[in-house]
Amino acid sequence: MxxxxxxxxxxxxxxxxxxxxxxxxxxxxxxxxxxxxxxxxxxxxxxxxxxxxxxxxxxxxxxxxxxxADAFKKRKAGGGRKPVYQAATIKALKLIWEFFDYMCGKRLSPFLREQMPFLNPCKEFGITKEVKAQLLAISPATIDRKLKPERKKLELKGRSATRPGGLLKHQIPIRVFYAWDERKPGFFELDTVVHDGGNASGEFCCTLNATDVYSGWVELRALLNKAHRWVKEEVSLFPSQFPFPLLGIDSDNGGEFINYQLKAWCDEHRVQFTRSRSYHKNDNCFVEQKNDMTVRRTVGYYRYDTLQARDALAEVYRHLCPLLNYFYPSEKIIAKERIGARVKKVYDKPKSPYRRLLESPDLPDIFKNELRRRAARLNPVKQKRLVNHALMALFELQSQKSLAASALEDV
Structure with a gap:
């Protein structure tokens, strides 16, 4: 040394x-x-x-x-440039960041600018005239730097519970990627997230995640288990619930998707049905990244295995989906360039799925007007409070279940 x-x-x-x-x-x-x-x-x-x-x-x-000429000497504490952002601004920034699910700086910055009319009246954030001006001016890099001490707390890894489908696989074409002419609203990737709490025995609830490839629009549905019936029933409701057409679905090779019920429904309603390659998780990259961002970070890794838990999950998603789709910005990759061993990725500006759909040249005006009508009835702060209230009810059920299990062990 x-x-x-x-x-x-x-x-x-x-x-x-x-x-x-x-x-x-x-x-x-x-x-x-x-x-x-x-x-x-x-x-x-x-x-x-x-x-x-x-x-x-x-x-x-x-x-x-x-x-x-001498050795470099460190500056004494208190010297240098005075901080630009006052303590009240950083406090308000932290409160908004925590309230709206810990967004990164690149997503939180446009969110602050777009939703400030809703945030400003809320006294809980402490937004004064000076704080408002600084929040509107703060850059994504500065947001990440100011919140860095608070970020090292939320890393958890999930597990896969996908079980292969049957002999129907050869009748469903494989999709490796979406061509540029298919990247328009209406093509959804599907996946399920299990809520087994680390114990894969018995039956437990699942979340059906449907993510639009073009816009990042997310629809979450609570299932009692992975039975073919529940998946097919939820997918069959999508056309009446979505504010834009369902053109195609792409799933992994799990048995909950690769079955005759779902394929027959797709054939009948002329919905294109494709699947990914076996053991190639990145074929469904759009939905896979949403499993963590929208499901795990919201409802956690607990075991939900009762009808009451399924209903509580459904209530959470009923309020969560509009919040994610109309207000939360997300980044989308628009180009990749290989430079030697490195791959340079280029992303567009962070936008909410709602904004991307309004800007899409492939979506007719009738659907854009429906989107605007639904958005006009929403408020991000009220919507987040509804999500928090539903989560408290879900976690209260989980707490009661844990107490009951502990009481049985003591007997």
């Missing part, structure tokens, strides 16, 4: 005195030894020893200034 920086500086301070007094051969020997001990570049070491501790008088702006 080599010398520390302080030890190198102390060595330079002592050797520089002998170096400047030595002759040519002596300087060469001292320089060789110094370079060997410190690992410095020879030219840099020569400059360091020749100038360490030397003082010179120079005239700057009509004043004589004394300059001394």
């Amino acid at each position: 080599g010398l520390t920086m302080k030890e190198k500086q102390a060595l330079a301070r002592e050797i520089s005195k002998r170096y400047r007094k030595a002759g040519k051969k002596g300087k060469t020997a001292i320089l060789d030894e110094f370079v060997q001990n410190t690992g410095y570049n020879r030219k840099y070491a020569l400059h360091l020893l020749a100038n360490w501790g030397r003082t010179e008088l120079v005239r700057l702006a009509g004043r004589v200034v004394k300059l001394k």
Whole structure:
């Protein structure tokens, strides 16, 4: 192990005195030894020893200034530039960040600008006139930097509970990627998220996640289990519930999707049905990333295995989906470029799925008007409070179940 920086500086301070007094051969020997001990570049070491501790008088702006070559000294605390954002702004930023599900800076910044008319009247955030101006001006990078100390708390890993479908697989075509002409509203990727609490035995609730490839629009449905019937029934309701047409679905190879009920319904209603390759999770990348962002970070990893839990999950999703679709911005990759071993990804500006659908040239005006009509009835703060209330009811059920199980163990 080599010398520390302080030890190198102390060595330079002592050797520089002998170096400047030595002759040519002596300087060469001292320089060789110094370079060997410190690992410095020879030219840099020569400059360091020749100038360490030397003082010179120079005239700057009509004043004589004394300059001394020495080690870098840290600034004293309290010096430097004054902070731009006041403590009240950072406090309000943190409260909004926590209330709206810990968005990253790139998503939170446009959210603040777009939803400020709803945030400003809420006294709980403490938004004054000065705080409002700073929140509207703050950059994504500054948001991430200011919230960095609060971020190291929320990492959990999920597990897969996908079971392969039957012999029907060869009748459903494989989709590896979406062509650019198919990236328009209406093509959904499907997946299920299990709520087994780490115990895969018995029956437990699941969440059906349907994500629109073009816009990122998310629809979540609570299922009692993975029976074919429940998945088919929920998918069959999509056309009447969505504010835009359902053109196609793409799923993994789980048995809840690869079955005759769902395929027959798709054939009857002319909905394109495709599946991913086996063991290629990234074929369904659009829905896979939403499993964590929209489901796990909201309802957690508990075991939900009762009818009451299914109904409570459904109530959470009833309020959560409009919040995600109409108000929460998301980024979308628009280009990839390979540079040697690196892949450079280019993302568009963060927008809510609602905004992307309004900007889509492929969506008729009749559907855009329906989107606007639904959006006009929503308020992001009220919607988040409804989500929080539904979550409290869900977690209360879980708490009662845990207490009952503990009481049985004690008997």
